[in-house]
Amino acid sequence: MNGADSDTPNLSGHVPGEPGLWVLIFGDLLVFGVLFVTYAVEFATNGAAVHLSQIKLDRGLGLANTALLLTSSWCIAHAVIAARKGLPQVRRFIWAATALGVGFVGVKIAEWSHHIGNGDTLNSSSFFTFYFMYTGIHLLHVLIGLGVLTWLGLRCAPDGRWTGSFATLEGSAVFWHLVDLLWVMIFALIYLLR
Amino acid sequence: MTWYSKRLTLFWLVLVAISVLSFESSLFGSRYAAGIVIVIGLVKASIVGREFMEIRAAPLVLRLLFLAWTLILGGALLGVIYGLRP
Numbered sequence: 001m002n003g004a005d006s007d008t009p010n011l012s013g014h015v016p017g018e019p020g021l022w023v024l025i026f027g028d029l030l031v032f033g034v035l036f037v038t039y040a041v042e043f044a045t046n047g048a049a050v051h052l053s054q055i056k057l058d059r060g061l062g063l064a065n066t067a068l069l070l071t072s073s074w075c076i077a078h079a080v081i082a083a084r085k086g087l088p089q090v091r092r093f094i095w096a097a098t099a100l101g102v103g104f105v106g107v108k109i110a111e112w113s114h115h116i117g118n119g120d121t122l123n124s125s126s127f128f129t130f131y132f133m134y135t136g137i138h139l140l141h142v143l144i145g146l147g148v149l150t151w152l153g154l155r156c157a158p159d160g161r162w163t164g165s166f167a168t169l170e171g172s173a174v175f176w177h178l179v180d181l182l183w184v185m186i187f188a189l190i191y192l193l194r
Numbered sequence: 195m196t197w198y199s200k201r202l203t204l205f206w207l208v209l210v211a212i213s214v215l216s217f218e219s220s221l222f223g224s225r226y227a228a229g230i231v232i233v234i235g236l237v238k239a240s241i242v243g244r245e246f247m248e249i250r251a252a253p254l255v256l257r258l259l260f261l262a263w264t265l266i267l268g269g270a271l272l273g274v275i276y277g278l279r280p
Contacts (some may be wrong), residue, residue, distance in 0.1 A: 011251035020230025024254060029263050037270045044278035059217070066213050073246050076207040081199055089197055170248075177246040181239045189271075192217075193228055 014099075016167040017171025024177055028141075032182050039130050039189055046126060051194065053127035056120060058111065062191035065107050066184065072100035076149070076173045083162035083169055090169075091156035097176065098149040101142060109137055134186055141179045147174045205245045209238055228275050236268045 015022065015145045043050050058138075079093035115121075115128070122132045151170055216234045240260075244250040249260050 011248060013253055015250070015252055015256065016248045016249070023211075026259060026263070031271075033263060039276060040271045041278065045273050047279065050251060063213060063217055067210055070206060070209050070213070071243075073242065074202060077202050077246050078198060080198060081202075087197055131224045168262040174247050177242055179244040180246070184238045184242060185235050186212075187232050188238075190236075191229045193232075 017077045017174050018167050021171045023176065028178060028182075032185070035134060036185060036189055039134070042126060042130060043189075043193060050106050050127045051127065053120065053125045053131075054190075054194070056115065057131070057191055059191050061107055061111050062187045065123070066187050068100045068107070069180040069183050070184045072097045072104070073177050077102065077178045079152075079162075080170055083166065086161060088160040090162040091153055091160035094149055094153040094156065098153060101146045101149065101176075104142060105139070105146070108135065108142075108151070113125045123186045131190055132172060134190060138179070138186055139180055139181065145181065149173065202245060203242055207209055212238055221239055228279075232268065232271050232275070236264055240264050 038189065075093045076098035079090050082089040082093060103181050115131075120128045123128055123160075149172070152169060162169055212234060242265075243260050249256055269279070
């Protein structure tokens, strides 16, 4: 248990979390897949109008949020690793992941306030309908994830170790990574695709 | 006792580096720019799935389902954008 990657070799064939969770994960991936293709149709057929609204987005904020969620994912993955090794850093990693997720929400609120302040709301253009719907559905995932992370943090043993169910911790981490994965695609399609 | 995974840290670095380096790729103005943005997005999503969600070590059915999602979504997005765009 001292190699940096001793957490990986014995995982072959292991389903992280409860198998039932993966039905939810793939259901979500399927729904978002349809949403992504729907946006692509709008982008391809109504490109000029999309462009006029899209240039109002602050791509830098999108990039910042990408970095926040990727780093948050790294943290929760390390909470799982620490739990498998019986280390006391589990709680610290969970709170770090939570804090970065809260940072994501803060950036998103600032972004939304800016657009709404400029008169770009849910029904001001087709692009902003897509923007608010997709980032809104995603934000709901973030908030659910943050609720789960907070609950995990509170359930750690007083010394910071994880003494609860591994499937619960792993499954929650998988959901949090899904939130990250979906954001990566939203960032590419809504912010970057021109 | 090492508390961090070199592998995950390396992939995290790769993901952040790709995000920063590909930030301007959509502004190149070439007709391939849209395709590049989509492929880079899907590559990042695959890394998150395979490495962070541990799909790469999961049973074959899970690996195949995730691969299918990536490929079908990629094909659909590229098909729509290059097929429907005037």
